Amino acid sequence: MEIDRPLPNPMTPEAKPYWDGLREQKLMLPRCNACGHVFWYPRVACPKCHARDIGWVQSKGRGTLHSFEIGHQSFNKAFKVPVPYVLAMVELAEGPRMLSNLINVEPDPKKLKCDIPVEVVFQKLTDEVTLPLFQPAGR
Amino acid sequence: MPNLRDLSSVACIVGVDESDEMGTLPHKSQLSLHVEAVTNAVRDAGLKMSDVDGIFTAGQHSPATIGEALGITPRYVDGTTVGGCSFIIMVGHAVAALHHGLCDVAVISHGESGRSQVGVSPRRDTAIPGQYEAPYGFGPAPTMFGLITTRHMHQYGTTLEQWAQVAVSTRKWAALNPKALRREPITVDDVLKARPVVWPFTVLNICLVTDAGGAVVLTRADRARDLAKKPVYVRGLGEGTEHVSLTQMKDLTFSEATRISGDKAFRMAGVGPSDFQHIMLYDAFTSGPPIMLESLGIAKRGEGVRFFEEGRSTPGGSLPINTNGGGLSYTHTGMYGIFPIIEAARQLRGECGARQVPNLRTSLVNGMGGMLSAAGTLVLSNER
Numbered sequence A: 001m002e003i004d005r006p007l008p009n010p011m012t013p014e015a016k017p018y019w020d021g022l023r024e025q026k027l028m029l030p031r032c033n034a035c036g037h038v039f040w041y042p043r044v045a046c047p048k049c050h051a052r053d054i055g056w057v058q059s060k061g062r063g064t065l066h067s068f069e070i071g072h073q074s075f076n077k078a079f080k081v082p083v084p085y086v087l088a089m090v091e092l093a094e095g096p097r098m099l100s101n102l103i104n105v106e107p108d109p110k111k112l113k114c115d116i117p118v119e120v121v122f123q124k125l126t127d128e129v130t131l132p133l134f135q136p137a138g139r
Numbered sequence B: 001m002p003n004l005r006d007l008s009s010v011a012c013i014v015g016v017d018e019s020d021e022m023g024t025l026p027h028k029s030q031l032s033l034h035v036e037a038v039t040n041a042v043r044d045a046g047l048k049m050s051d052v053d054g055i056f057t058a059g060q061h062s063p064a065t066i067g068e069a070l071g072i073t074p075r076y077v078d079g080t081t082v083g084g085c086s087f088i089i090m091v092g093h094a095v096a097a098l099h100h101g102l103c104d105v106a107v108i109s110h111g112e113s114g115r116s117q118v119g120v121s122p123r124r125d126t127a128i129p130g131q132y133e134a135p136y137g138f139g140p141a142p143t144m145f146g147l148i149t150t151r152h153m154h155q156y157g158t159t160l161e162q163w164a165q166v167a168v169s170t171r172k173w174a175a176l177n178p179k180a181l182r183r184e185p186i187t188v189d190d191v192l193k194a195r196p197v198v199w200p201f202t203v204l205n206i207c208l209v210t211d212a213g214g215a216v217v218l219t220r221a222d223r224a225r226d227l228a229k230k231p232v233y234v235r236g237l238g239e240g241t242e243h244v245s246l247t248q249m250k251d252l253t254f255s256e257a258t259r260i261s262g263d264k265a266f267r268m269a270g271v272g273p274s275d276f277q278h279i280m281l282y283d284a285f286t287s288g289p290p291i292m293l294e295s296l297g298i299a300k301r302g303e304g305v306r307f308f309e310e311g312r313s314t315p316g317g318s319l320p321i322n323t324n325g326g327g328l329s330y331t332h333t334g335m336y337g338i339f340p341i342i343e344a345a346r347q348l349r350g351e352c353g354a355r356q357v358p359n360l361r362t363s364l365v366n367g368m369g370g371m372l373s374a375a376g377t378l379v380l381s382n383e384r
Helices: A013-023 B030-045 B063-070 B086-099 B127-132 B142-156 B160-174 B188-193 B256-269 B288-295 B326-330 B338-349
Strands: A028-032 A054-058 A062-071 A085-092 A097-102 A117-124 A130-136 B011-018 B054-057 B076-078 B105-113 B196-199 B211-220 B232-241 B278-281 B362-369 B374-381
Touching: A013 A028, A013 A054, A013 A130, A062 A097, A062 B142, A085 B142, B011 B030, B011 B086, B011 B338, B030 B063, B030 B105, B030 B211, B054 B063, B054 B086, B063 B076, B076 B086, B086 B105, B086 B211, B086 B232, B086 B338, B086 B362, B086 B374, B105 B338, B142 B196, B142 B288, B160 B188, B160 B288, B160 B326, B211 B338, B232 B256, B232 B338, B256 B288, B256 B362, B256 B374, B278 B288, B278 B338, B288 B362, B338 B362, B338 B374
Parallel strands: A097 A130, B054 B076, B054 B105, B278 B362
Antiparallel strands: A028 A054, A062 A085, A062 A117, A062 B196, A085 A097, A117 A130, B011 B211, B011 B232, B105 B211, B232 B374, B362 B374
């Protein structure tokens, strides 16, 4: 399949367990071993208690559509997903929010609503890169 | 114990101006835009370039580059870059530096070829946007600020028609400013039916993209009184940052950075949120100013847009907002923050002709950096 979007670049060392997990269709999130805080994005210290002891937890891949937009043009020449498409901020059940796309929906603001339940869909782009996209839950 | 109030009104804005031209300027380098704006603003103050000993700038150039281009050797420099509000924040930094004698005449300079991109070279770490945002189509500001806007609509029932009123109000002011780029009247319907870019925004919800420069000159109050123009006192100042990535913003509908910066500025000036007769807000998007009014405590949560739809913000209204025509209709280079300071100073001096706000004493300048990520607030007055 032709790659229709920019590949993540750079893929940083502190995010390796995240990218490794996605290749196995697991959405892994950083979790502070000291205070238990699950956070996004990966970094080497906990943004809540500032401990330097970070582990990983597998997300259930469920959450809500915290906010969204409908793209009517591409803003990056490597992004070739046909317009209109849904740009999404997802709030995962574990707490953190991520940016992604909402797929398998009609990209119509009248038919979308903040806080609807969503679930992860894994999209393999290359042998190295699988992205977490989201769709309405229970499809 | 240090007291914030000690910095109130110790320094004044004494010179302001833009570059010779603004708009689409492929024939001008960014350095030329800086140098034009600074020479114009220093002349406006009745000072000589050799008087300038503090240089403040953000974005594409270091203050060293600006000093070199101007042919001066500053003894105080500041290059704080936290987005478009950096210049507003730098007024605060300049006040502190002037107060302590670290410099005597401070120049805050901006020059950006936002439209023609002459010599523009992005230099920043791409680890977060390149890794976690770009693969989904996120990139320029409209793809981010729309998320803030959609969430506000969800939580407060704000409508596209209400956001459009911000563009309509601002365009009414632009019609009165000969320097504004877009001056023809627009209606709510025009905004709604304009080219869709990223819902909830059509192109008329989004700021212009222009080439321009702007500069602001400050000195201590004792010296300011002997200069060419009526001094504009910096009575209050504040800054703050919360997040950069939108996923890290605690509440998409409320800017913590804006609240922090406003609280500090109001406390220093000894004013409350209802003490202003004129407000300049950073309008990169129509939804920005209402959310800023809410974050500053000037409007209740969800009600900022009423200032626009009820006509309070427009010419003849009770609380004029963005009287230069704003980033939406006057000019927006990319880092717009210098321009609301220039307009507030001109209004406080009474130089604004057809768009002059009558009986003006106290003006508020508030701007954001990034996506409501950073903020700077100034309380400016023509009285000490």
